[in-house]
Amino acid sequence: MSVSASTNFKHVSYLWDEAKAASLAGDEVALLIYRSNLLGADLRLTNYGGGNTSCKVMSTDPLTGKQTEVMWVKGSGGDLGTLKKSGLAALYVERLRALENIYRGIEFEDEMVELFNHCIFDLSSKAPSIDTPLHGFLPFKHIDHLHPDAAIAIAAAKDGKKITQELFNGTIGWVEWQRPGFDLGLKLRQCLNENPGIRGIMLGSHGLFTWGDTAYESYINTLEVIERCAAYLEENYGKKRPVFGGARSQPAPKEIRLQQAAALAPVLRGLCSGYTRMVGHFTDDDRVLQFINSNDLDRLAPMGTSCPDHFLRTKISPLVLNLQPTEDLSDVAKLKEKLAPQFDAYRKMYADYYNTCKHPNSPAMRDANPVVILYPGIGMFTFSKDKQTARVAAEFYINAINVMKGAEAVSEYTSLPRQEAFNIEYWLLEEAKLQRMPKPKPLSGRIALITGSAGGIGKAIAKRFADEGACVVINDNDAGRLEAAKADFGKGYSSDVFATAVLDVTSSADIRNAFKTAALAFGGVDLVVNCAGLSISKPIEEHTEKDWDLLYDVLVKGQFLVTQAGVEIMRKQDIGGDVLNIVSKNALMSGPNNAGYGSAKAAQLHLSRLNAAELGKDRIRVNVVNPDAVIADSKIWEGAWAEGRAKAYGIKVEELPGFYAKRTLLNEVILPEDIASACFAFVGGLLNKSTGNVLNVDGGVATAFVR
Structure with missing residues (x-):
């Protein structure tokens, strides 16, 4: 391991082991998997299931016997931290890029996903994801697309483009928010062509693209860019105004938090389980407590998240409970009488959001209950179909809290517009992915x-x-x-x-x-x-x-x-x-x-x-x-x-x-x-x-x- 490199980073973890990497020398796909696992091991770099990585290598075409360029990229689903070769999609680069010749424009974006299958090189590889062209239209041998909190905080800031330009002296490009897909891949290529020599591209409200000619160069470039973003945020915390506008109240003592959470969780679970039986997760992480006890909670929480990965896991916005930390929770009937209108208001808000933003071909409205529930003074509850999904939703909302904190420190936080959020949540390709999920086991949610x-x-x-x-x-x-x-x-x-x-x-x-x-x-x-x-x-x-x-x-x-x-x-x-x-x-x-x-x-x-x-x-x-x-x-x-x-x-x-x-x-x-x-x-x-x-x-x- 390079000692000098490892000591240069304060906000990210340098995990590269030179001996391990040397044992993989000559196998670029193995090095891609190694790099991906290192990136996925640090939740400050990307969240569970989020981001994707790729490499391009020359391989023998089984049809012609000639050398051809093949891109290996994380396939649909999966997680960088646990990625294996079976989780990669392998595509002919020339065929993928040739799809531009039949691309009919952004209105026909979704039809391109099926055409990715005509570009498959390794027939046993994973199905390509919607992000495939984002890697394919960039020329670099190794590419990382991550969702680091520090980068998204800048990407989601009102002045994000200007901050990016000044912070990196023009070496990081900027592409405005756009739903991932074929057209966004073309936009990334255009950004590179207009800014030759840049080391990465910031996607507005979304995340970061970085690259290198080798797996190690890409890894170091990624760490350095995220480190610079995180250091910039740290320099600015509390300068303009107190973090989240300062504390409105102090959290209850730990023992009280756990006591209140245990008493309340079953009631919340019941209220959230009208559509399907939910499993819960509770956390009183310090980052959560800082946010839910702040003066800015009422302003920021309803805005929702910015990064699509965050949003898909946490829903349009959380439900903030109107309960005191010292609330008497022993009278369950009285408690439900107080909570029921709050849940009804949330469900109405969600239904209004759906009805206002839906398209003629949108899938039917899904569960209108909240995923994230904030209890000021106590902590955060998340509910989903199973424990892992509930826990990961909590991790994603903590990511969103980090993003709001950073954006507010350097500028002003902006979330995805409601229509854009809806277009992601009810995207027909997302719906198709949901429909392909395995049938729940008999005791799922129990x-x-x-x-x-x-x-x-x-x-x-x-x-x-x-x-x-x-x-x-x-x-x-x-x-x-x-x-x-x-x-x-x-x-x-x-x-x-x-x-x-x-x-x-x-x-x-x-x-x-x-x-x-x-x-x-x-x-x-x-x-x-x-x-x-x-x-x-x-x-x-x-x-x-x-x-x-x-x-x-x-x-x-x-x-x-x-x-x-x-x-x-x-x-x-x-x-x-x-x-x-x-x-x-x-x-x-x-x-x-x-x-x-x-x-x-x-x-x-x-x-x-x-x-x-x-x-x-x-x-x-x-x-x-x-x-x-x-x-x-x-x-x-x-x-x-x-x-x-x-x-x-x-x-x-x-x-x-x-x-x-x-x-x-x-x-x-x-x-x-x-x-x-x-x-x-x-x-x-x-x-x-x-x-x-x-x-x-x-x-x-x-x-x-x-x-």
């Missing part, structure tokens, strides 16, 4: 808290729900076991899929904290699975009062308290929900040495029926799964329970699995995954009108039949 999910049945349920699209809160009363489960989940699932909490179901404080985790991480809860348990098998004369109390505290009282807390959140959301109770065939079948455990299981079963009868009016379904003899990965079977059952049946402990299988009608060993499948059957969409039911998953034990 949030599950499964007690005792660090192992055994609970862990299997959590994994099955996550596989089916749900977000899950993994928990256990054993911190060490929970850490092991967290590491295990981390290997197979992203951090957007699961959260963890220590949870002893006999502790009201632990229960509150677990549901607080669900609210802060995902916005609420939809699926509560009471799976935590223990077993004590003793003859009646050996059963102690302590044994009895422990069994009833964990199995019965624990189920009651967890259900009670879960129902409180579900009622706040008012979008229904499911409670699944993992009980046992022992709730229905009598056996020796089992008075405490069997009677507690019977209590769990009847408590489930009682809850089903009470919660139907809230569209909350309560159902039961009755397993039997699930030994694999079960903490219950590690100790005295297995010994007690073996003693009761007059066999050895190691003979238990076979003994239990042989006594079933199907002669089957029951696995944790079998119970997970039964749980999914209840919540996967086919049994939405089923409540108060019992599903036995025991291989068939006739004496445990419900009827």
Whole structure:
């Protein structure tokens, strides 16, 4: 690594490793991927999924055997930070540029995208994106198109063109805002022709193009331009006026922020989920707090964002809540009465925006609910179809905050005109991209808290729900076991899929904290699975009062308290929900040495029926799964329970699995995954009108039949 280069940058990260790059020498496509990954690793340079990079190389044409110039460019979708060769599109440069001969003008812009396919060089490469001609009409071997906050702040400033000219002494060109496409590619070429020797081009309200003859030259050029923009902004913060006009109020203390956010998130989630069930994200990042507590909030927030990438993720503008940081959120009915008109006003604003700007062929209006919700003094909530999209929306709005902050420091912030914003949001090509997206999984948008999910049945349920699209809160009363489960989940699932909490179901404080985790991480809860348990098998004369109390505290009282807390959140959301109770065939079948455990299981079963009868009016379904003899990965079977059952049946402990299988009608060993499948059957969409039911998953034990 070049030490001198790495120390020259304060506002961007110099990550180039000369040894790594040397190992890729001669492979320009590999160097393109390497450079792209470095650029995508620094969120100050570009945001998730944003920007694109390219390189042009000479390759052998498989049709003629002659050398031809090929452009490799990031394809449609994807992310620079994780880009691989499979995410690139490869096109004949000559064919791409020849499309100019049949280009009919900007009114026919969209028809050019289909024609990109006639320029494909590598048939296994990714579909070309709308930005392909922006790279194709520039002659440079390596090109970076990024959306750095520091550059967009200048690009979105009222005097952005003048600032760019003065800041870079004419070495950075300027192209006014225009929707990406074929015509914009021609405009970039024109800008270069009129300004030979420039090192980059600023796109008004949009982003930055920079380039070089090698991957390294392009990388360094990109860093230097962004560094200069960021340094210029820093020099000007607070000079003209305080940042965002100064603080109007101070943020609430951290503990209060989290308390208020956890209490409010389920209510907001319910209000946002009228069109489709949403998952939430909360952040009280310092940059957010500075903005939402500023004097300029009311002026800047309604303006919306400038960069199309920001706008597509965050919607036309955020909803700023009219709530005090110290607002009493305990009276949910009163809170909803206060919030409902605010949401109605936002939906009306969005509908007016759609109706005013729509074209005859525009797609139908989409969800009118806000994506970004700002709570002054507390923080920012974002809601979307899944956790990753909600989190990324928050990151994009923080980008937008950075842009507003910079633009206001050096000039005056300007957002995209409403019509231009609409033309991006409801672009037919964007709509086509949405229509091509995979069908949501059955549990997409659902949030599950499964007690005792660090192992055994609970862990299997959590994994099955996550596989089916749900977000899950993994928990256990054993911190060490929970850490092991967290590491295990981390290997197979992203951090957007699961959260963890220590949870002893006999502790009201632990229960509150677990549901607080669900609210802060995902916005609420939809699926509560009471799976935590223990077993004590003793003859009646050996059963102690302590044994009895422990069994009833964990199995019965624990189920009651967890259900009670879960129902409180579900009622706040008012979008229904499911409670699944993992009980046992022992709730229905009598056996020796089992008075405490069997009677507690019977209590769990009847408590489930009682809850089903009470919660139907809230569209909350309560159902039961009755397993039997699930030994694999079960903490219950590690100790005295297995010994007690073996003693009761007059066999050895190691003979238990076979003994239990042989006594079933199907002669089957029951696995944790079998119970997970039964749980999914209840919540996967086919049994939405089923409540108060019992599903036995025991291989068939006739004496445990419900009827």
